[in-house]
Amino acid sequence: MIARAAIIGFGEVGRIFARDLAARGVVVAAAWDTAFADLGSRASKEAMAAGVVRAASATDAVDGVDLVVCSVTAGSDLAACRAAAPGLRHAPFFLDVNSVSPGTKREAAAAVSAGGGRYVEAAVMASVPPKGLGTPILLGGTHAAAFAEAAADLGMDLTIFSEEVGRASSVKMCRSVMVKGLEVLATECLLAARRYGVEKEVLASLSDTLPHPDWAELARYVISRPLIHGRRRAEEMREVARTVSEVGVEPILSVPIADRQDWSAARGAMLPAAITSSADLGALLDAVLKQNS
Incomplete structure (x- = not known):
């Protein structure tokens, strides 16, 4: 007890x-x-x-x-x-x-x-x-x-x-390559698509390729997480890189994922909570792009 x-x-x-x-x-x-x-x-x-x-x-x-x-x-x-x-x-x-x-x-x-x-x-x-x-x-x-x-x-x-x-953590940390990687992939993909004015078409294509009931909401959610918790996630991803390297696999992607998490955190720190928690994907992307201009 x-x-x-x-x-x-x-x-x-x-x-x-x-x-x-x-x-x-x-x-x-x-x-x-x-x-x-x-x-x-x-x-x-x-x-x-x-x-x-x-x-x-x-x-x-x-x-x-x-x-x-x-x-x-x-x-x-x-x-x-x-x-x-x-x-x-x-x-x-x-x-x-x-x-x-x-x-x-x-x-x-x-x-x-x-x-x-x-x-x-x-x-x-x-x-x-x-x-x-x-x-x-x-x-x-x-x-x-x-x-x-x-x-x-x-x-x-x-x-x-x-x-x-160590074995339990190996499950969590290997999973994080995919989960945290998806966050930064969605960020880079949708920011560029927004600048080109084609985010709706990109989301539609993603929905066809990787079926999900609401890709816009998924993208909004995964982009918002590093804006709010990016510093902590970046530290985790550097431990993920160590996890990968401990078994002799080169962490070619894990380190850049950590860097992009830091990038998101820096921009999220300059945004009001109402934006980082907004349900409007377009408004969220515009706010991040404004910080990046």
């Missing part, structure tokens, strides 16, 4: 997991985020609004809890695990939900295990906001089965994938 939890990384995923754990009766004892150093940061404001204690350090945050959820950016995963490790002597479950390469997961597992924590690899297989704690997750590591049993009453959609750390 899991009665007390801590959140490392109080971004979108961390906030959602904290909310849903509390709704299931788990005491979210504390959270830690590097942004807590700034009282005006979104992470600080969200933690205060949720009534979550902002710990002074990762070590302080994990003190005495049964579960640690690590939900930082991909580039910060290993540092966050190492920062929390000195506070894990009481052997809590350490659920690493970050999108990183199998090699990075193994390094994170070593750091957590050295501190006494029970590392559980978690490959999150869909966007978190729609289902929250119920998002499908593949679990890996020797403590995966014990965690699934302890979390049985939390409403989580857990599949024990492998006792070997």
Whole structure:
């Protein structure tokens, strides 16, 4: 049974997991985020609004809890695990939900295990906001089965994938080549088509070639995601490139996908939320093109 939890990384995923754990009766004892150093940061404001204690350090945050959820950016995963490790002597479950390469997961597992924590690899297989704690997750590591049993009453959609750390993440990261690649392909394709004034014809052709009930809505959605979350996605794609290279395959496309995600993030940062979340594909394309002029 899991009665007390801590959140490392109080971004979108961390906030959602904290909310849903509390709704299931788990005491979210504390959270830690590097942004807590700034009282005006979104992470600080969200933690205060949720009534979550902002710990002074990762070590302080994990003190005495049964579960640690690590939900930082991909580039910060290993540092966050190492920062929390000195506070894990009481052997809590350490659920690493970050999108990183199998090699990075193994390094994170070593750091957590050295501190006494029970590392559980978690490959999150869909966007978190729609289902929250119920998002499908593949679990890996020797403590995966014990965690699934302890979390049985939390409403989580857990599949024990492998006792070997890294295999679950290999599924997620290889999938990301396609998913994040589709986002940047749609961006480049439709921006150019909009400039030529042929986006309707291009969408119609795509619908014939790759059947989908609403290609315009699909394109709008996948183009909007990197505008909003491109920085995080770019970090993930650089871990994807590492994933691909770890098995001797050259990441010819993964690195440029990361660069285009950064490109989208830079333009999205200059657009109002009403535009990046707009249901109008044409308006979204025009706004991005204006930033690119």
